[in-house]
Amino acid sequence: MAFSRDRIRHPFALRRLRVSAVDRVVPNIVRVTLTGPELADFASSGPGDHVKVFFPDPASGILTLPDVDAQGLRRGEQGVVISRDYTPRAIRPAELELDLDIVIHGVDGPASAWAQVAKPGDWLGVAGPRGSRLVPSGIEQLVVIADETGLPAVGRWLELLPAGVPVTGLFFVLDESVESYFDQEAASRLDAEWVTRDDGRTALEESLRSLGSIGGTTFVFMAGEADLLVPLRRYLRHELSLPAEQVSASGYWRRGIVNLDHHAPLDPGDPD
Ligand SMILES: Cc1cc2nc3c(=O)[nH]c(=O)nc-3n(C[C@H](O)[C@H](O)[C@H](O)COP(=O)(O)OP(=O)(O)OC[C@H]3O[C@@H](n4cnc5c(N)ncnc54)[C@H](O)[C@@H]3O)c2cc1C
Structure with a gap:
């Protein structure tokens, strides 16, 4: 779909x-x-x-x-x-x-x-x-992948999604103090896994792979450090063959870059 x-x-x-x-x-x-x-x-x-x-x-x-x-x-x-x-x-x-x-x-x-x-x-x-780009119509499940900078957007997804749409969250954060970011109502809607960023790229990719196949009515939203998102986007787009409309992947910052231009392709070698 x-x-x-x-x-x-x-x-x-x-x-x-x-x-x-x-x-x-x-x-x-x-x-x-x-x-x-x-x-x-x-x-x-x-x-x-x-x-x-x-x-x-x-x-x-x-x-x-x-x-x-x-x-x-x-x-x-x-x-x-x-x-x-x-x-x-x-x-x-x-x-x-x-x-x-x-x-x-x-x-x-x-x-x-x-x-x-x-x-x-x-x-x-x-x-x-x-x-504003609205919540996709026909969405039956949402997967959100974010670091600290993407958590405010995830908070908005949780508020704007139709009731009853399940949400899986994969969060890569500096330390466990961030795990209490969501209030009780938002947290209760989330099936969340928190990965410490120090565990690196491998742990994050493993967590995403462990979700298994992703159905055609599931939308994936990713926001955070750009270089960490690149392999995750490649996995979703090329190994799982999800179409571009099903995946939103935005680099919100990039290590070593001041004021990253998020309109530039996340992965210049493989733009959408
Ligand atoms: C669409 C969009 C929405 C965003 N929403 C939010 C939001 O709601 N809340 C939020 O906090 N950020 C958000 N960001 C990210 C934020 O714009 C950047 O983190 C920004 O670079 C911070 O500016 P700065 O002046 O602190 O650092 P800069 O002057 O831009 O960068 C200085 C140095 O700090 C590094 N750096 C930048 N951000 C981080 C970070 N988070 N952690 C570690 N190092 C960093 C840079 O790589 C650079 O080396 C969003 C970005 C985009 C594109």
Whole structure:
């Protein structure tokens, strides 16, 4: 069966939003709640949606936003513009609130460094989402494979999936403290296996292979460190012969690369 996934376009907006709350969901993931009147018409209806988040320059602390014109975002003449991609984890338009879950991985990334010391009253810019790809119609089972950066998207899948669709999760994380990321309701929907990233690529691939064959009404969503996803995608696409519409594999970051362009093919030697 070929899945069809509707796309919805949203009016483009760049919003300047104030931090109203900061919470450590687990030791290395910070939930930042943003607020502002511009959130009244914020729309995001796809589980894999992302926004472009603008952070202050770590050197000066100054937040510089790009200019917006008919073509979209344009870098202005002044200031240092720094942006990274994040998943809109929860949206509460009536309360004018948006949650982002930001992984802390050290101080060499401006987003991670900002999140470590984020506090109410700080400001960020948020652009998009430009559009949403909805949950595939006809889905009867979901397999999600993610590291910490993909967990917010998995959280959205769990909320947007029709009731009764079983979900198998294969998560590759730094340590077991991340295992309490999902609240009880979400966790109860998941048949989850947590693999420690230090066990490496082999353990992850073995866990995926141990799921056995994957039926035509099962959708597979993968998000996380790009190099770890490459062999998993190859296994699904070539050994199991799953069509491209049945597998969504997105590199959310790549070891050693600053601000990975996720629109570039995950596996340049074998693009979809
Ligand atoms: C569509 C999409 C949605 C995303 N959603 C989320 C989300 O909801 N939450 C989230 O936390 N991230 C998410 N990401 C990933 C996030 O955009 C990247 O991790 C980003 O590079 C972080 O920016 P930074 O400034 O901290 O590090 P950068 O300046 O981009 O990178 C600095 C160094 O840190 C490394 N690095 C980057 N991220 C990580 C990491 N997670 N762990 C270890 N090393 C890392 C890089 O390889 C580089 O060497 C998403 C990415 C995409 C494409």
